[in-house]
Amino acid sequence: SAVISQKPSRDICQRGTSLTIQCQVDSQVTMMFWYRQQPGQSLTLIATANQGSEATYESGFVIDKFPISRPNLTFSTLTVSNMSPEDSSIYLCSVERPGQGARNGELFFGEGSRLTVL
Amino acid sequence: RKEVEQDPGPFNVPEGATVAFNCTYSNSASQSFFWYRQDCRKEPKLLMSVYSSGNEDGRFTAQLNRASQYISLLIRDSKLSDSATYLCVVNPGSFQKLVFGTGTRLLVSP
Numbered sequence: 001s002a003v004i005s006q007k008p009s010r011d012i013c014q015r016g017t018s019l020t021i022q023c024q025v026d027s028q029v030t031m032m033f034w035y036r037q038q039p040g041q042s043l044t045l046i047a048t049a050n051q052g053s054e055a056t057y058e059s060g061f062v063i064d065k066f067p068i069s070r071p072n073l074t075f076s077t078l079t080v081s082n083m084s085p086e087d088s089s090i091y092l093c094s095v096e097r098p099g100q101g102a103r104n105g106e107l108f109f110g111e112g113s114r115l116t117v118l
Numbered sequence: 119r120k121e122v123e124q125d126p127g128p129f130n131v132p133e134g135a136t137v138a139f140n141c142t143y144s145n146s147a148s149q150s151f152f153w154y155r156q157d158c159r160k161e162p163k164l165l166m167s168v169y170s171s172g173n174e175d176g177r178f179t180a181q182l183n184r185a186s187q188y189i190s191l192l193i194r195d196s197k198l199s200d201s202a203t204y205l206c207v208v209n210p211g212s213f214q215k216l217v218f219g220t221g222t223r224l225l226v227s228p
Contacts, residue, residue, distance in 0.1 A: 041220060042205070042219055042220040042221070058215060092162075105150050105152050105207060106167060107164065109161035111160070114159075
């Protein structure tokens with residue numbers, strides 16, 4: 001298994017400010033994934049953070065709004081920039097289950113960061 | 119049509135009951151399937167992968183029907199602790215991203 005520590009666990013922010021969420025994994029992983037889960041919605045992939053290269057963003061998400069860092073194989077940050085109330089959501093860091101035989105889709109998630117933008 | 123569809127519920131069942139959820143998917147080329155469990159205000163956790171031949175893990179049975187493009191989750195002898203939201207997750211393959219359903223909420227009452 002993988003242990004993922006995510007912080008902050010929650011925050012209340014003012015419109016127009018930015019917040020950086022940190023994700024620490026207890027083992028080295030190639031890819032780290034950032035998801036968003038808005039109230040009553042399914043999880044949506046924001047981007048894949050790759051160590052040593054630019055993050056890969058999904059349709060509808062851009063680097064200027066959600067800059068990502070991946071300085072090493074155990075750590076990543078996601079920044080939510082110039083926040084608006086529509087950014088209120090849970091943001092989740094995720095990694096694939098390690099080991100041979102693990103299927104693509106078997107993920108471990110951090111506990112999430114619950115963001116409220118006023 | 120949504121890529122992955124689930125009945126949001128809630129399914130209200132008494133302890134000891136058997137309950138089943140279905141999840142339909144639109145991409146017939148999808149390669150792998152999963153059920154995740156998400157407790158209130160918690161992160162999703164993998165409950166079980168769904169294999170073509172169907173698989174069982176204790177009180178939980180997952181099945182795949184490729185012809186009709188749905189997967190199912192059966193929970194026998196429901197416990198209070200089974201109360202959660204169950205997310206259906208589909209891997210469309212070809213290096214596409216996972217697709218999550220919105221979840222089915224289960225409430226098990228005494």
